[in-house]
Amino acid sequence: MDDRKSNVSRPTNPHKQKVGAGDLRNMEMVATAEIESIGVNLTPPLSPLAYSLHDSFLPSHCAACFSPLPPDPPPPLHSLLYCSPSCSSSHSPLHRSSASHHLHLHLSQNPYDGQTSDLRVALLLLLQIKRHQPIKQYDRICGLMSNRRQLLMSNHDVEFSTRIKNGAKAMAAATMMRDGVPDSNLSGEYMLEEAVLCVVVTNAVEVQDSVGRSVGISLYDISFSWINHSCSPNACYLFLPPESHGGGQRFLISPASSNGCQPIAFSSNSEFLTGSPEILGGWRIVVRSIKPIKKGEQVTIAYTDLLQPTESRQSDLWSKYRFTCCCNRCIAVPPIQIDQRLQEFCASNGRSLNEVGIEKVTEYINDAIDDYLSSNDAESCCKKLENLLLNGFDYKQNLIIRLHPQHHLSLNAYTTLASAYKIRSIDENILHNLKMKRFSVAYSLLLAVLTHHLFLSESCLIASVSNFWIGAGESVLNLARDLKSDCDSEFPSFKCTKCGLIDVFEANFDDDQNPKWVLDVSNEFVNCIIDIMPKVWKFLVHGNGYLEVVKDPIEFIKNVGGREWDLKEIMEGYEGQERVELSWVGVHCLLYGGILMNICGGPDSHLSRYVRGVVYGGDGKG
């Protein structure tokens, strides 16, 4: 798992985009049975209608199954690469028929300001539509919402609508080249291409590879694409490798209409394309419950990062989909606890602050992150972020803004700091390395602890929080391994005498669970590490101006105790007991994160496999 720069992103400025526009909801999916547990598959694995790698992964990944390719030989320009003859024979003919291999000819003269994966998926969809039926109207294509009126309204965002128009033109040009029509005939409007591209923008989802990177996009039929968004969703989705099959699983969701009209009828099947494993391959998608769901209740998933406060989520959804979310979390007055936390800050002397203050803090953080991402200056980035976290932001004379540790900008800063310190630990000086590693580990733990508390009040954060615990567990264990001396016995042991986390982990590979059970496991985990955490924390944060003074509502961070730790002593004669404590914290974090990940991401997700790999060794199939 590479959690370095890939996890770091610049926070968006929530005030840049103005939200508006009415509720466009139309079709939705509802539960057909009472779902009492979490981790229940609500659909069988669904095959995609079309999919494509993102541009930057074309030279390194198989275009059919998205698996990484060996580094050589150097890839041919503009053509797709495959890992095996079967991948090539299943994917290549469709790719050629769809004309996507002609795209680059047009785009080399007319640069396109977007991902060509959108265009390739749109061309594949277009090919299937033309084979199946004439298109009568452009608001829905094969049942999929195009949302094109909203997306193309140029007064909302000229750049965005221009990109769609240019993309549609590139699709038309590629099709003409394929058909041998001179591109001097390229003129006028390409309504069908535009609508198909809008269908892709509205419905396609990011697909992750075996190490969790977003490598491409995939478009699924209405059984998935009619699921609406909520900021407090009751379901999530996970990907299964191309070869996975339905295995008798049935649908526990069915279509409904949210505005009281009859749902779009399924009578004529030809109007709806369905994903076909035989033709296309591609990653399967499964929808899974993360909360109990009543029969007839709408099933929802997240289209955006749920660890953002309301305005940022709204702004994200607006800029990508042009809708304003009116879910219970968004309209709650006062905001629910997690939204209060995600935007909690204070200004010195109790003075009130306008939006500009937080905009300035966002700019400052972006500037620090740029030092790291663009200028490769991780040290400057750490200094700036820790200065902000420690001393607050000096907004105006005598007006200091301090962020709550669970403010979304603080969480963003911790992610960046964990990554930047990890990069800084690659140095010739062993002592310096160890120090940087300790700080990196401390920030990943801090992130896990703080989001864990948010998760306890909003269970839809299960995927984020399991990610953070697994990341923290991994980095704690790596550090413990670095400290291992030759005479140390093998470690870690995953069997804890105080808690049964390993038994729970082994028992729940693919079981659904009731939410109370999750809470019990969570308590067992916290109760078990609460005693060892203060010592480990003290060791990790020693010498870091910000981490040493973190005052936080979290018990085990507040109660830092134990004796002083000495770096020299650690390096020269690490006694063993402390290292064992460190590895035990890592083991617990990893197992707990793995248990949560089994529930939301399933036993085959890359993170579940990763955790099993660490626990059992080998490929994690254990």
Ligand SMILES: C[S@@+](CC[C@H](N)C(=O)[O-])C[C@H]1O[C@@H](n2cnc3c(N)ncnc32)[C@H](O)[C@@H]1O
């Ligand atoms: C993938 S489609 C979901 C199915 C869609 N409702 C339909 O009728 O086909 C995504 C689009 O549905 C609408 N939508 C989804 N979630 C929504 C929400 N919470 N509030 C308003 N509109 C939503 C938006 O127009 C969005 O672009």
